Amino acid sequence: KASPNAYQSAQQALTTFDYGKVSKLPDGRTLREYTMLAQDNEIEVAPGVFYPAWTYNGTAPGPTIRATEGDLLRIKFDNGSAHPHTIHFHGIHPGNMDGSFEIVQPGKSFTYEFTAEPFGLHLYHCHSMPLKKHIEKGLYGAFIIDPKEPRKKMKELVMVMNAFDTDFDGENEFYTVNGLANAFLDHPIPLKVGEEVRIYLVNVTEFDLINSFHLHGNMFKLYRTGTSLTHYEITDTVMLCQGERSVLEFSYKFPGKYMFHAHQSEFAELGWMGLFEVTE
Amino acid sequence: KASPNAYQSAQQALTTFDYGKVSKLPDGRTLREYTMLAQDNEIEVAPGVFYPAWTYNGTAPGPTIRATEGDLLRIKFDNGSAHPHTIHFHGIHPGNMDGSFEIVQPGKSFTYEFTAEPFGLHLYHCHSMPLKKHIEKGLYGAFIIDPKEPRKKMKELVMVMNAFDTDFDGENEFYTVNGLANAFLDHPIPLKVGEEVRIYLVNVTEFDLINSFHLHGNMFKLYRTGTSLTHYEITDTVMLCQGERSVLEFSYKFPGKYMFHAHQSEFAELGWMGLFEVTE
């Protein structure tokens, strides 16, 4: 098994949301202030396997940034890494807040400021060139914009599908959700029968053209990109290319242990597998 | 051309449904009993090319299991193979009927029992580890749950997209629907002008990240996962990752010969191509 520390990171990515420091603007709008620090630091991506990652706030994925549609976001980015980086957010914002041209040199800072829109499940990642390098190294995370009228309250989990090229040959050796191979196979996620669950699923896997999520013994409502409150489909398998994301909702009818994993056998066997443990 | 036997297998997979042995339960519900036998047997996957497959009931894909939503299914699985296997069904069922933890050793049996739900197009496959091996060897099939109020009556065809690694190097040499390369190119599927057709399309292709179905000279209504009676889209090409499936409906306006094939040229050229022969 991986160190408690590594598991704690994956678990924290699963259930922790960074709502920022909240205050009110003179016009009544909500201001949310976040701080993001890029660093070069080693992380454990599989039991005993350490990877020289580049991270936001110490982990890959970085924190899940969360806000409500219409909020003003102010994200202070400090580059504590030895490489130039940015934060590029998906979603609507002005071109000069896009993190694609304003490269932040080591030791420098940049503050991104924009209104959160539209509601949905988005993501952020570094956009320095070469893109491939800056993404594979671990600079990404989920970005949730809640609708003003919130979604139905339920248990919420964030799963960022990523992978690591630990021998530096341009192919992945480990596939994970939230940065640690088999994190939730070794530590099953507890659920109750009938408990409603919402998964915010993001794919940032580099090198492989797609990744996917398959749920055992159940079906989920699928909301592509999370930008509609009406689901598109009821299925048990969703495929996403890098940068795509979906919201999934389901509940279990029967107790038991249920796997979830990529339906690419190779990815599943190399660490992208987990368990729900459902009790009465 | 392949042996009559091999073609007959592919043709049988196209048009045969296993509804099980039907009886009534005391509470009025329908009970359906199926028997599935895992075996190690050689199959012809392209003219003159034999592959040492692992099969359910002798063929890859195995039988198309079919039931109506709400029926009680009892599937007796006998493992007559030299390897440990299971049957994992997609869809809703209790964890202990999921075929992921209860590995069935050679010579042993297991009976899966669960209620068929939800209506839609599902699939089954072995879930023994390593997953990759147990899927590529041929242990899979389509699983149709009809809505209580049946879909409109029309000609129905099952197409399971699979592939075979006949030189055991971890890449596929042959791509097929229903287990035989070019089966329906050498033996076109007859249709009538205006005849309505429904295809139950399942992708179980191992190694390659996606597969697809393209229809010539026509468009189809696309019902992803078959879980809705309203179509999502009108298109002529659908891409599926392993484990995904879709229901397609169409009819031809004009007589003639029309290809269908993967829109990945390589897969099409290596056997994933067929023909509809449409007459007045």
Added chain:
Amino acid sequence: KASPNAYQSAQQALTTFDYGKVSKLPDGRTLREYTMLAQDNEIEVAPGVFYPAWTYNGTAPGPTIRATEGDLLRIKFDNGSAHPHTIHFHGIHPGNMDGSFEIVQPGKSFTYEFTAEPFGLHLYHCHSMPLKKHIEKGLYGAFIIDPKEPRKKMKELVMVMNAFDTDFDGENEFYTVNGLANAFLDHPIPLKVGEEVRIYLVNVTEFDLINSFHLHGNMFKLYRTGTSLTHYEITDTVMLCQGERSVLEFSYKFPGKYMFHAHQSEFAELGWMGLFEVTE
């Protein structure tokens, strides 16, 4: 930078539609006559990189053929290439107008005639065997059928995602939209704040299983295959396999420079990247 000629080709593919020679049939329907010439000719696919392409009307992609649902189309195809070719159209048409069996030898001609249906975004490509060769060499283009009640008037752009194997090893070295790597990075596409834009996006990329389009700083309405006037989803990233296509609609709220590119980092870095330059 590439030669002005090469850029002009990409730019022309972006904004030019071939409506054919228009006349009225006795029954009042519109007849549209097009001429298509297959040729073997060298094209510049990246600055200073020349590729021995096979083209329709001199470019890869070929012209965007455009008509209205219900029009009669007459497409005269002359094969001026040293290889046998066809034109295979996606959409509804008789089998003998499908361009899959009637191979047109060098120096020969064939006239395709069929009614344009259904409305949507389609494509055409050569269907001579081997398919892989005849597609990768450049024989493809977009095919738009407008609904009788036209879509809302807005700025329209055509983007055909393709790629080139310039060292002939069965893998792509350059990824482009409209045939020239980084064409619209070197020559940003001008837009106005609030200006509505519609992109007709087609994927014909050979060798790679998927390609995608990601838009920076914005979201778009996604109409898969363009066959519905209601959008499926609001997103910023769409993945397509070869032969798939989508209509995208959006407008920018803020001025600035905004990238669009494949969200496969490799494809983006090898030429599939462009810019919108949005001004007040």
